[in-house]
Amino acid sequence: MAGELEFEKPVVELRKKISELKEYMKNTDVDLTSEIDKLEARLQKLETEIYGNMKPWERVQIARHPNRPTTLEYISLLFTDFFECHGDRTFGDDEAIVGGIAKFHGYPITVIGHQRGKDTKENIRRNFGMPHPEGYRKALRLMKQAEKFRRPIISFIDTKGAYPGKAAEERGQSEAIARNLFEMAGLRVPVICVVIGEGGSGGALALGVGNYIHMLENSTYSVISPEGAAALLWKDSSLAKKAAETMKITAPDLKGLGIIDEIIPEVKGGAHKDLQQQAKYIDKILIDSMSKLQVLDEETLLNQRYEKYKRIGEFSFPTERIGVK
Amino acid sequence: MLKELFTKTKTKPKKYATIPSKAAKQDVPEGIMTKCPNCKKILYTKELNKNYKVCTQCEYHFQMNSAERINSFLDFESFRELDREMVSGNPLDFPGYEEKLEQDRKKTGLNEAVVTGIGTVKGYEAAIAIMDAHFRMGSMGSVVGEKITRAIEKADELSIPFIIFTASGGARMQEGVLSLMQMAKTSVALKRFSDHGGLIISVMTHPTTGGVSASFASLGDYNFAEPGALIGFAGRRIIEQTIREELPEDFQTAEFLLKQGQLDAVISRVDMKEKIAAILDIHQPGGTFEWQEN
Numbered sequence: 001m002a003g004e005l006e007f008e009k010p011v012v013e014l015r016k017k018i019s020e021l022k023e024y025m026k027n028t029d030v031d032l033t034s035e036i037d038k039l040e041a042r043l044q045k046l047e048t049e050i051y052g053n054m055k056p057w058e059r060v061q062i063a064r065h066p067n068r069p070t071t072l073e074y075i076s077l078l079f080t081d082f083f084e085c086h087g088d089r090t091f092g093d094d095e096a097i098v099g100g101i102a103k104f105h106g107y108p109i110t111v112i113g114h115q116r117g118k119d120t121k122e123n124i125r126r127n128f129g130m131p132h133p134e135g136y137r138k139a140l141r142l143m144k145q146a147e148k149f150r151r152p153i154i155s156f157i158d159t160k161g162a163y164p165g166k167a168a169e170e171r172g173q174s175e176a177i178a179r180n181l182f183e184m185a186g187l188r189v190p191v192i193c194v195v196i197g198e199g200g201s202g203g204a205l206a207l208g209v210g211n212y213i214h215m216l217e218n219s220t221y222s223v224i225s226p227e228g229a230a231a232l233l234w235k236d237s238s239l240a241k242k243a244a245e246t247m248k249i250t251a252p253d254l255k256g257l258g259i260i261d262e263i264i265p266e267v268k269g270g271a272h273k274d275l276q277q278q279a280k281y282i283d284k285i286l287i288d289s290m291s292k293l294q295v296l297d298e299e300t301l302l303n304q305r306y307e308k309y310k311r312i313g314e315f316s317f318p319t320e321r322i323g324v325k
Numbered sequence: 326m327l328k329e330l331f332t333k334t335k336t337k338p339k340k341y342a343t344i345p346s347k348a349a350k351q352d353v354p355e356g357i358m359t360k361c362p363n364c365k366k367i368l369y370t371k372e373l374n375k376n377y378k379v380c381t382q383c384e385y386h387f388q389m390n391s392a393e394r395i396n397s398f399l400d401f402e403s404f405r406e407l408d409r410e411m412v413s414g415n416p417l418d419f420p421g422y423e424e425k426l427e428q429d430r431k432k433t434g435l436n437e438a439v440v441t442g443i444g445t446v447k448g449y450e451a452a453i454a455i456m457d458a459h460f461r462m463g464s465m466g467s468v469v470g471e472k473i474t475r476a477i478e479k480a481d482e483l484s485i486p487f488i489i490f491t492a493s494g495g496a497r498m499q500e501g502v503l504s505l506m507q508m509a510k511t512s513v514a515l516k517r518f519s520d521h522g523g524l525i526i527s528v529m530t531h532p533t534t535g536g537v538s539a540s541f542a543s544l545g546d547y548n549f550a551e552p553g554a555l556i557g558f559a560g561r562r563i564i565e566q567t568i569r570e571e572l573p574e575d576f577q578t579a580e581f582l583l584k585q586g587q588l589d590a591v592i593s594r595v596d597m598k599e600k601i602a603a604i605l606d607i608h609q610p611g612g613t614f615e616w617q618e619n
Contacts, residue, residue, distance in 0.1 A: 081603055085547070087586030101607050107614045108607045134586055145546055148522065149608060294614045 003067050007058050008269060011050055014043050051268050054218070056244040056253075060226060062218040063198050067272040069279075070129075071098055071113030071156040074196065077279035078286065079104055079111060085142055087134075091171065094135030095126045096163070097207070099142040104154070104286065110146035112139045112207060113156030116197070130163035133176035136206050140180050143187060152190040152290060155207045160225065162203030177206040184209035185309075190293035190301060194264070194282060195219045195251075196271070211305050212289045213259065215251040216282075217266040221259075222249035259312055261289075361385050363553075377594045386551050386594055388531060390433070391440040391457040394490055398598055399444035399453065406442040408475055413437065413468045419499040429460045437468040438493070441476040443485075447602035449609070452480035454489040458532065462494035465537055469497075470507025473541060477514040477523075486524035486605060487515075491542040495535020508540035515544050524608045526601060528592070529556050529579070547589045547604060550579035551597075556587075 004012050018039050025032045054062075062068070075082050079102035086093040099112035114131065117123030139155075146153050162173055184191060191210035199208070199221030215221060224232070229247055230239035254260045264285050271278040296304065359370045364383035373380070377397050378387040389397070395404050415422045430436060438460040444453050454476045456463045473489070480487040496504040515525060527545030529538070531554040539558050542548075550556060557577035565572055575581045579591045592600050 081607060083590075083600070083604060083607075085589040086583055087588060089548075089586055092586040093584060101604070103607065105614070108611060138586070148519070148546070149524070150522075152614075290614045 003065060003272070005058070005061050005065070007054075007061075008050060011043065011046055011269075014039065014046060018043065047268055056250050057226075057241040059218045059250050060220055060244050062266075062270040062272075063220045065270060065272050068197050069271050069275050070118065071115050071158060071196065073275060074156060074279055074282060075102065075111055075113070077276065078283055079109070080106075082111070085145075086138070088137035088141055090137060091134045092132075094132050094138060096129050096131040096159070097135035097139050099139055101151070104152075104290070107290075108149070108151050109154055110142055110151045111154045111156070112142055113196075114159040114204070114207065116158060127163055129159045130161060131159065131203060131206075132163055132165070132168045133171040133173050136162075136176040136180050139207055140183055143184065143191075147187050147189050150189055152192065152293065153187065153210075154286065155191070155193045155210065157193060157195040157199050157204045157208055157221075158197035158219075159200050159203050160198055161200035162206070177202045180206040181209050185305065186302070188298045188302070190290070190296075191305070192286065192289045192293070194286075195221050195260075196282075198225075200225065209305070209309070211293055211301065211308070212261045214262045214264050214285055214289070215254060215260050216264045216271060216278075217251050218270055219251060220244075220249040221251075221254055222247055257312075359387075377597075379594050384552060384593065386531065386553055388458060388492070389594075390459050391435065391455045394455045395440070395444070395453075397594070398490075398601075399446060400448065404442050404444040404453070406440060407479065408441060408472050410436065411468050411472060413466055413500075415499075416467070416503055417499065417501050419501075422499040425461070425499075433457065433460045435460050437472065438463045438465070439469045439472050441472045443479065443483075446488075446598060446605060449486075449602060449605035450483075451486040451488050451605065452476045452483070454487075456490060456492045456537070458492040458494070461497060463492045463537075464494050464497035464504070465507050466497035466500040466504050467507065470504075470510050473511050474514045477511070477518050481518045481521055481523055484521075484523075486526060486608065487518060488526045488528070488601065489541060489545075490528045490530055491533045491537055492530045493533060493535070493537035493542075495537060505536065508536045511541045512544060515541055519544075519546075524605075526604065528597070528601075529588075530554050532556070534558070534560065543587070548587065549590055549592050549601075550582065550588050551594055552579055552591055554579045556582055 018036060021032050021036055021039070024030070025036075082100055082102040084098060084100040088094070096115060097112065098115045099110070102109060102111050114129045115126050116129035117126045143153055162168065162177060193208045193210040193213045195204070195213070195215040197219055198204070199215075199219065201223055204221065226240040226244040226247065226249070227237045229243040231237040233243070248254070248257065251260065251263045255263055262285055264281050266281070267274040267277050293301065357370055358367050359373055360367050361380040361383060363385035364380060366380065366382040368380060368382070373387070378389055378393065379385070380387070413426055435457060438458075439454055439456045441452070441454045443450065445451070454473050456469070477487050498504070519525060525545045526547050527542050527549065529542050529548070529550040531551065533542050533550075533554065533556045535558065538556055555577055556579060561572060561577060579588065582588050583591050
């Protein structure tokens with residue numbers, strides 16, 4: 001299989017050996033069943049060992065895997081009747097963000113998400129999933145529309161970050177991101193966010209103010225890329241691996257920090273190994289979130305969102321530390 | 326620099342795709358065959374009509390009149406027309422206006438440049454307004470404004486979506502500032518309807534320009550256009566004269582507007598009914614989320 005990562009090589013090699021033996025057995029009369037069984041048991045153990053304790057840097061590699069499923073792939077499996085809406089009605093149509101209306105188990109929703117390309121040509125068209133201001137403004141337009149028609153919003157987060165370019169600055173990249181955070185806080189419909197790949201800084205957060213934030217097991221969410229952090233902190237971007245470990249960017253880390261709600265399990269070796277099964281895992285959590293949120297009235301919904309963000313952060317007053325009231 | 330302003334430009338006389346010539350073409354009695362002005366293929370008129378007046382070769386969209394639109398877009402015999410008899414006065418006593426209206430009434434069999442009513446699209450009820458560019462270029466005067474406003478109010482009253490197919494050269498010069506104010510009148514009605522949660526779908530067809538594009542045509546929750554439709558505020562010639570530059574070929578086409586973020590989608594007429602019905606379906610007042618197998 002193409003696109004295997006360095007750390008999973010032992011698994012790949014063992015799997016290859018097993019299939020070779022099976023092939024050999026087919027062509028000759030030699031009975032190798034017991035050997036194969038033994039090897040398969042070892043494979044299982046090896047898989048649990050390797051995929052069960054993945055290091056942050058290994059997760060980063062999976063989150064960035066070229067075959068990692070994208071927003072549109074999940075949309076096609078999770079929803080029906082998807083109709084894509086284009087444009088911010090002001091400047092352009094940013095294909096780094098997709099959005100539209102669809103049905104989730106028969107129920108109307110609005111879905112938005114970052115969209116990477118599957119090949120170089122598409123990546124150029126979609127700017128590698130790095131949005132310009134018009135992308136965020138399109139997303140906001142669709143979210144406001146969802147609010148008008150009382151549709152829940154589901155957003156998929158998957159970007160290296162907002163595009164750092166000249167034109168983006170001229171058109172107000174900061175304002176566009178800020179506006180989304182501000183307006184998403186006030187949306188009178190349920191908002192469910194799922195980080196499916198890389199959650200790159202403000203560019204990710206601009207689609208990420210919701211009642212629930214879930215993360216796929218091997219996705220990341222961070223204020224800066226590990227490479228960027230290493231360059232800033234230690235003036236050496238080759239220390240990215242170390243930065244990935246220090247920065248606490250994996251789903252279990254964010255769960256520990258109380259930022260995200262659920263870790264969505266991934267199929268062994270990463271979502272790209274079995275897209276269908278992965279969609280089922282996401283489906284399950286979306287059903288759960290939808291059921292919980294739709295019974296809340298508007299005020300409770302807004303308060304829940306407010307409290308969620310209010311809780312985030314760690315601080316203390318010096319007096320508390322020494323026990324004086 | 327200053328000199329340039331006074332020198333004669335030596336460019337060749339430009340050919341503009343002016344709208345009257347196209348309308349005039351439509352007036353030629355249709356024979357058995359029709360030539361596609363885009364790809365020059367000779368088409369069977371019957372076949373062309375069966376394909377929603379879309380060229381089977383190059384997908385060029387021929388202009389449709391309001392009756393053809395009703396027949397192709399709405400469910401069979403579902404249309405109930407509103408305010409059919411409403412006619413225009415001559416508020417500015419504009420010389421020749423009444424004669425011109427009379428001429429177009431005879432030519433088109435319509436009383437004005439918009440037909441409004443209630444109909445169903447694959448079973449989904451909606452208030453519909455269909456502009457007809459064959460009547461005074463689809464220009465907007467008091468009657469067009471009033472009929473559209475009433476259709477919006479009807480949609481509001483019945484809590485059904487409002488769908489408009491636009492086709493217009495813009496304001497109706499013979500009604501002066503009254504025509505201009507129809508932009509505000511229709512927009513005011515749309516705002517109230519929208520605040521009540523009403524669904525607005527605008528489909529811009531060739532051509533949608535001037536005051537119509539700068540009011541209700543652009544105010545949909547969903548703004549769509551037919552392929553190749555000319556859509557814009559100021560005319561191409563005026564812009565070229567003002568900025569003294571030649572404009573790109575695709576300037577002010579539906580595809581150009583999609584790229585510029587103005588449209589949700591460009592929809593082929595062949596798929597129009599299907600796609601809009603799907604959107605109406607998603608906007609049906611629904612119950613609560615219940616888990617069920619997809």
